[in-house]
Amino acid sequence: MPGRLSTIAAAVVFVAMAVPAHAATIQIMMENLEMSPKDASAKVGDTIEWINKDVFAHTATARNGDFDVNLPAKKSATFVLKKAGTVDYYCRYHPNMKATLKIEP
Amino acid sequence: MFVRWSAAIAAAILLSSPALLQGARAADKPTDPQIAHIAYTAGVIDINAAKQAQKKAKSKDVKAFAADMLRDHEAVNKQALALVKKLNVTPEDNDTSKALSKQASDKLAELDKLSGAAFDKAYVANEVAYHKTVNGALETQLIPSASNAELKNLLQTGLKIFQGHQQHAEHVAAELK
Numbered sequence: 133m134p135g136r137l138s139t140i141a142a143a144v145v146f147v148a149m150a151v152p153a154h155a156a157t158i159q160i161m162m163e164n165l166e167m168s169p170k171d172a173s174a175k176v177g178d179t180i181e182w183i184n185k186d187v188f189a190h191t192a193t194a195r196n197g198d199f200d201v202n203l204p205a206k207k208s209a210t211f212v213l214k215k216a217g218t219v220d221y222y223c224r225y226h227p228n229m230k231a232t233l234k235i236e237p
Numbered sequence: 238m239f240v241r242w243s244a245a246i247a248a249a250i251l252l253s254s255p256a257l258l259q260g261a262r263a264a265d266k267p268t269d270p271q272i273a274h275i276a277y278t279a280g281v282i283d284i285n286a287a288k289q290a291q292k293k294a295k296s297k298d299v300k301a302f303a304a305d306m307l308r309d310h311e312a313v314n315k316q317a318l319a320l321v322k323k324l325n326v327t328p329e330d331n332d333t334s335k336a337l338s339k340q341a342s343d344k345l346a347e348l349d350k351l352s353g354a355a356f357d358k359a360y361v362a363n364e365v366a367y368h369k370t371v372n373g374a375l376e377t378q379l380i381p382s383a384s385n386a387e388l389k390n391l392l393q394t395g396l397k398i399f400q401g402h403q404q405h406a407e408h409v410a411a412e413l414k
């Protein structure tokens with residue numbers, strides 16, 4: 133039945149359009165005082181989810197002040213990217229934990 | 238001979254110069270039960286210093302730093318206790334632990350006489366020096382001497398935590414000026 137098939141196709145197209153194609157969630161692990169991946173790429177509108185696997189609290193703190201996310205021990209937290217650019221971030225408690233986010237427009 | 242190694246580390250601690258630790262010979266290796274005791278003691282010392290700072294510190298940043306030290310070192314020591322229990326190892330007191338504790342109680346007494354900004358400055362300066370000394374001991378002696386892989390792993394995590402604290406303390410010290 134071509135009629136029903138095209139209705140389904142139209143619905144699929146509609147759903148695909150309603151959810152912006154580029155909105156993704158990017159996971160970054162914090163384990164043994166290392167962030168991985170250390171260099172991550174994302175786009176404006178994407179969500180970064182930091183997952184802290186340590187028994188220590190960490191933060192993801194942007195050097196340019198764009199974000200300062202608290203990660204209690206064994207917890208995760210998210211941040212939605214609003215601005216493009218290359219952002220270096222670190223942990224305020226353990227400044228030897230460093231990583232970079234490349235955010236495309 | 239462990240005694241000789243202890244004397245070397247004690248001298249280094251007194252002089253706050255981790256470089257001196259490198260002079261110790263491989264033959265002067267502490268055992269795992271001794272290493273566990275030293276690492277645990279090093280944590281307890283910083284916990285006690287943090288408790289004192291929470292009572293005496295004036296600056297908000299110094300108070301927050303002390304809270305961070307308390308939280309992290311309690312977490313490390315909790316892991317250390319769980320590990321020695323799992324490995325069925327009894328931490329063994331030794332001359333290095335004794336020298337560390339003695340020096341720490343002298344420091345607590347010295348800092349106790351200070352107050353306000355003078356206390357803040359002296360506490361943070363000591364935190365920088367103390368973490369440097371412990372990092373030196375971990376890198377050059379404790380980690381290379383540890384024979385159990387899980388103990389070595391925990392010490393390596395401890396080193397990263399301590400290195401982080403040293404940098405954090407340096408930032409706080411710079412802000413106080």
Ligand SMILES: [Cu+2]
Binds near residue numbers: 189190191225226
């Ligand atoms: Cu951290």
